[in-house]
Amino acid sequence: MRFLPLITAYLGRHKRRTLLTMASVALALFLFASLRTVVTTLRAAADFGSARRLVSTNASGLIFPLPVAYAQRLATVPGVEKVTWANWFGGQYGDGKRFFANFAIDAKSYLDLYPEMSVPADQRAAFLQDRSGALIGSRLVDLFGWHVGQNVTLRGTIFPGEWTFTVRGVYTPTDPVINDDAMMFHWAYLDERSGRNGMAGWYILQIDHPQNGPRVGKAIDDMFRNSSAPTKTGTEQAFNASFATMWGNVSLLMNTIGMAVVFAILLVAANAMMMSARERTRELAVLKTIGFSDRRLFGLVMLEAGIITVTGAVVGLGAAKVLYRATNFNAAGFLPGFDVNGTTLAVGAVIALVLMLASGIVPAVRAARLPVVAALRNVE
Amino acid sequence: MKIPLTYNLRSVRQRPVSTALTALGIGLVVAVFIGMLALANGFAAALTRTGSERNVLVLRKGADSEMSSGLDREAISILTGSPHVARGPDGRALASAESYVVIPLGRMGDTTKLANVVVRGVSGQAWQVRNNVALLAGTRPATGKNEVCVGKRLVGRFPNTGLGETMHFAGRPWTVTCHFAAAGSAFESEIWGENEQIMPAMRRDAFQSLAFRLADPASFDEAKRVLEGDKRVTVDVYRESAFYAKQSELLGRILRILAIMITGIMAVGAVFGAVNTMYAAVASRAPEIAVLLTLGFRPRSILASFLVESAVIAGVGGVVGCLLALPMNGIVTSTTNWANFSEIAFGFRITPGLLLAGLIFAVVMGVLGGFFPARRASKVPVVQAIR
Numbered sequence: 001m002r003f004l005p006l007i008t009a010y011l012g013r014h015k016r017r018t019l020l021t022m023a024s025v026a027l028a029l030f031l032f033a034s035l036r037t038v039v040t041t042l043r044a045a046a047d048f049g050s051a052r053r054l055v056s057t058n059a060s061g062l063i064f065p066l067p068v069a070y071a072q073r074l075a076t077v078p079g080v081e082k083v084t085w086a087n088w089f090g091g092q093y094g095d096g097k098r099f100f101a102n103f104a105i106d107a108k109s110y111l112d113l114y115p116e117m118s119v120p121a122d123q124r125a126a127f128l129q130d131r132s133g134a135l136i137g138s139r140l141v142d143l144f145g146w147h148v149g150q151n152v153t154l155r156g157t158i159f160p161g162e163w164t165f166t167v168r169g170v171y172t173p174t175d176p177v178i179n180d181d182a183m184m185f186h187w188a189y190l191d192e193r194s195g196r197n198g199m200a201g202w203y204i205l206q207i208d209h210p211q212n213g214p215r216v217g218k219a220i221d222d223m224f225r226n227s228s229a230p231t232k233t234g235t236e237q238a239f240n241a242s243f244a245t246m247w248g249n250v251s252l253l254m255n256t257i258g259m260a261v262v263f264a265i266l267l268v269a270a271n272a273m274m275m276s277a278r279e280r281t282r283e284l285a286v287l288k289t290i291g292f293s294d295r296r297l298f299g300l301v302m303l304e305a306g307i308i309t310v311t312g313a314v315v316g317l318g319a320a321k322v323l324y325r326a327t328n329f330n331a332a333g334f335l336p337g338f339d340v341n342g343t344t345l346a347v348g349a350v351i352a353l354v355l356m357l358a359s360g361i362v363p364a365v366r367a368a369r370l371p372v373v374a375a376l377r378n379v380e
Numbered sequence: 381m382k383i384p385l386t387y388n389l390r391s392v393r394q395r396p397v398s399t400a401l402t403a404l405g406i407g408l409v410v411a412v413f414i415g416m417l418a419l420a421n422g423f424a425a426a427l428t429r430t431g432s433e434r435n436v437l438v439l440r441k442g443a444d445s446e447m448s449s450g451l452d453r454e455a456i457s458i459l460t461g462s463p464h465v466a467r468g469p470d471g472r473a474l475a476s477a478e479s480y481v482v483i484p485l486g487r488m489g490d491t492t493k494l495a496n497v498v499v500r501g502v503s504g505q506a507w508q509v510r511n512n513v514a515l516l517a518g519t520r521p522a523t524g525k526n527e528v529c530v531g532k533r534l535v536g537r538f539p540n541t542g543l544g545e546t547m548h549f550a551g552r553p554w555t556v557t558c559h560f561a562a563a564g565s566a567f568e569s570e571i572w573g574e575n576e577q578i579m580p581a582m583r584r585d586a587f588q589s590l591a592f593r594l595a596d597p598a599s600f601d602e603a604k605r606v607l608e609g610d611k612r613v614t615v616d617v618y619r620e621s622a623f624y625a626k627q628s629e630l631l632g633r634i635l636r637i638l639a640i641m642i643t644g645i646m647a648v649g650a651v652f653g654a655v656n657t658m659y660a661a662v663a664s665r666a667p668e669i670a671v672l673l674t675l676g677f678r679p680r681s682i683l684a685s686f687l688v689e690s691a692v693i694a695g696v697g698g699v700v701g702c703l704l705a706l707p708m709n710g711i712v713t714s715t716t717n718w719a720n721f722s723e724i725a726f727g728f729r730i731t732p733g734l735l736l737a738g739l740i741f742a743v744v745m746g747v748l749g750g751f752f753p754a755r756r757a758s759k760v761p762v763v764q765a766i767r
Binding site for chain 1: 409441447656715716721
């Protein structure tokens with residue numbers, strides 16, 4: 001610690017350079033944390049799903065419906081405790097620029113199956129009572145300024161026409177992976193007005209025990225195998241994962257860019273460190289002459305590199321953590337629960353250490369091995 | 381009087397390592413810049429090329445994609461009878477009523493990983509209407525048989541897509557009789573079959589869209605007005621090229637914003653690096669600069685000279701970046717087009733314009749990073765520096 005003034009003096013020698021180098025390390029780690037969080041958020045979405053929930057869709061694909069009459073038969077399958085269903089609506093609000101999920105649900109059973117969606121009791125009751133009521137995510141309140149009791153009109157894309165709903169409740173997801181910008185309304189209302197008579201988009205089933213999942217799924221698929229609409233049943237997690245894989249090679253892309261960013265900044269930081277060490281050749285030689293050991297000089301130069309990279313890392317990673325949380329960022333609904341997690345911070349810290357070693361090692365070794373006489377020769 | 385460029389080139393050679401590191405740093409930024417925009421470009425190109433200027437696409441009113449649209453047979457026959465529809469040499473309307481469904485298909489290698497693939501039921505006229513579509517191999521699906529033609533981007537990425545092989549979907553076997561190309565467009569990620577086979581198999585009784593060739597290419601506005609005003613049908617009429625371009629809007633915009641944000645932040649970091657390098661260069665060459673000033677070079681020339689030096693270093697970095705990015709050209713990747721929920725494969729598309737943009741970007745970074753150090757150089761106090 002007694003060398004702290006010395007190190008501060010080194011860092012202060014070229015204040016601008018020190019600050020610029022710290023800033024570039026901070027930017028690099030900010031970017032790294034952002035990119036990695038895209039990957040971890042997608043992964044979290046793919047891993048989400050209660051082990052006790054199964055999803056049944058039409059075997060021909062999600063866009064094909066299933067008869068709503070299946071609900072009763074599904075409920076009779078041993079192991080199934082609760083059944084609910086939903087239907088994608090795909091309506092647009094306003095100019096349609098801000099996409100958000102909106103779908104019809106069999107309200108009571110759906111809310112029973114998703115305790116992760118917390119709704120105040122009075123709002124829940126009001127929503128269940130109002131046939132043309134809607135339940136909206138808390139983010140939609142901020143986004144569009146909607147409030148309970150307001151009428152909201154969606155323009156149907158799959159179901160033509162203007163659809164007006166009354167906002168009866170606002171839900172807040174207790175699990176960040178669940179979208180907080182969805183809108184739900186009564187399936188019965190959709191069915192009645194569209195006249196399509198009894199079609200459900202997908203079924204969600206609660207089973208008694210997670211380990212029964214495969215057996216129950218197979219029993220269901222076998223039951224409908226030879227019907228006009230065979231089913232495909234899997235865990236909720238697999239259902240969500242299928243959406244995450246639809247992004248394609250996003251993870252690879254993000255990781256590649258992350259590597260390029262870190263490497264580019266490594267070059268910048270290493271360059272700055274080498275320059276500052278080279279300029280100080282004579283000073284280092286003087287320190288050696290007055291009795292500083294090789295090892296101590298090595299340590300001093302390393303420490304200097306360390307302070308630069310660690311400061312940069314703390315600023316960059318901290319900014320990423322705070323900024324995304326403060327702005328409640330979710331990439332226009334594409335990445336719900338976007339939050340820099342602990343692993344990302346840890347990996348960022350490791351990168352900072354590697355940066356320190358990589359940028360400090362050459363100047364530090366050079367300082368330690370400095371031949372005093374040669375270096376001093378040029379001193380006036 | 382200008383300072384000759386050789387002075388800068390020789391100076392750069394005096395400190396090869398730090399110059400190379402700076403240039404490489406800028407190069408990486410440029411490579412990422414070009415790569416990400418090439419991705420956005422490729423995606424947009426795939427969708428923009430899907431449509432033709434001379435074709436019209438008709439969907440049900442309010443539908444925002446082919447998937448959510450629906451047109452019954454009556455509407456189709458009314459629309460096809462319109463005088464705005466071009467006629468082929470045989471007198472038949474150049475119009476294709478199409479059904480459009482998205483099915484899950486297992487990927488090659490790991491069939492548990494599903495992708496949503498478009499199956500398009502077309503009428504016999506489709507191959508004339510969509511004149512960017514060309515058969516690569518095989519023969520068109522025969523009428524009345526369970527046969528399909530597969531877009532070339534699907535071949536090799538999904539199992540059983542080879543000629544003569546049999547695919548299974550919608551509860552039926554389908555023989556692949558041909559592969560087709562469509563000028564890099566989104567059609568190349570689709571499976572085409574005959575409406576008469578596809579629609580019953582998918583249990584569809586309505587079409588999704590109608591594509592037709594305009595009788596008079598200039599009469600689009602007139603055709604739009606007449607068809608949308610026709611009380612017997614409720615439709616939206618789009619120019620085909622504009623419609624598909626709009627489908628790429630959302631994802632294209634996300635990719636562009638992402639590219640600009642990421643490279644913007646990276647660029648600031650790289651500019652800081654350039655500033656450091658140039659300041660160091662100025663500091664170590666103070667005596668030289670003083671000599672130049674004594675010789676009668678103007679401070680302005682010194683400023684220009686250092687700016688040029690910085691720009692040249694960055695320009696070299698830009699060239700390195702272009703070279704790093706070039707191998708990406710043509711690499712095929714895929715993602716879901718959220719506008720219609722289906723997978724689309726497309727290539728990274730690096731254009732000369734993009735390379736030029738990358739180079740300009742690099743030089744701008746160099747000039748920005750070099751400006752303050754260069755100004756410092758032009759203000760070197762002669763007497764002190766030369767002592």
